[in-house]
Amino acid sequence: MKRILLLGGTGDALRIARHLGAGHVYSLAGLGKVPDDLACAVRVGGFGGSEGLERYIEDEAITLVIDATHPYAAQISANAARASRAAHVPYWALRRPGWQPKAGDDWRMVADWDELTEALAPFRKPLFTLGREPLAHLDEIPPHQFWMVRCLDPYPDTARARILAARGPFALEGERALFALQAFDVVVSKNSGGSATEAKLDVARERGLPVVMLRRPELPAADREFEQSADLLDALQAAE
Structure with a gap:
């Protein structure tokens, strides 16, 4: 059975978390409202860099890391990619497309x-x-x-x-x-x-x-990248 660590804080992450059952973990940095109506576990706070996150992945027997953090949370994404590689677990990422200028924009x-x-x-x-x-x-x-x-x-x-x-x-x-x-x-x-x-x-x-x-920061490459939370959820269902 997969055990997912979902790194979140965005509305997209919460939508994914609402589809996770008991045994999975939704991790938040701690800013804003912490949801209390989820079936999955909710973890609040940092991990202590990539090494701390690697230890958490190994200690908690995580088998998939999903990065659904804010597009500007570059350090968190870098830590997640590095820790996932070190722990030999897949790293998936939700990479929401940026806005594009339209006619009349300055x-x-x-x-x-x-x-x-x-x-x-x-x-x-x-x-x-x-x-x-x-x-x-x-x-x-x-x-x-x-x-x-x-x-x-x-x-x-x-x-x-x-x-x-x-x-x-x-x-x-x-x-x-x-x-x-x-x-x-x-x-x-x-x-x-x-x-x-x-x-x-x-x-x-x-x-x-x-x-x-x-401008958006550079983000690490993921094993699988998704632009929409619905596509990521479909991939999770297909992988079960």
Whole structure:
């Protein structure tokens, strides 16, 4: 019998977890809400790098690792690939396709925080949708800017930033209302892909706003890669 270790944290991962029975393990880093209605076991917390993950795989007799982490969780994916190879178990990965620019889009691609802040220099009111990372830079906000940072965790506002704790999916009409109320002049985003947070890009296009887009990191090759959770579930069923 296969014993699956599912590395997750995304909505796609939770959809997969809901199809796993007792004996399998759904692992979360610990941010956000921890589901309590699953048949499989739920593990919260890190493993201690690739070596710790390798030990866990061996100690728990895991026979398949599924990486359904966020497309920007490059370190976790690298650890999972390395640990799976060392433990001689298959490594499958859900690789959600990124968004593609459409007619009317003005995307400014950046590789890191330094390039991002340089690209933002001409703007006054950016909406950050990068998660927690901007919270570490609130003391670097230029005098002419006021930031809105949307992330999962509540955090105190500052004189130059408002922190909006919110969890997707975000509907188009809700995004339209937020943009109209706040009058953003630029959107800052990861190229996460999927439909849950895509509406902000639709509204940016409607309003003629540029998007500063953080490029995706390089991810390790997997033994099998899937673009949709449904395809991965079909493969699991076929392998039983």
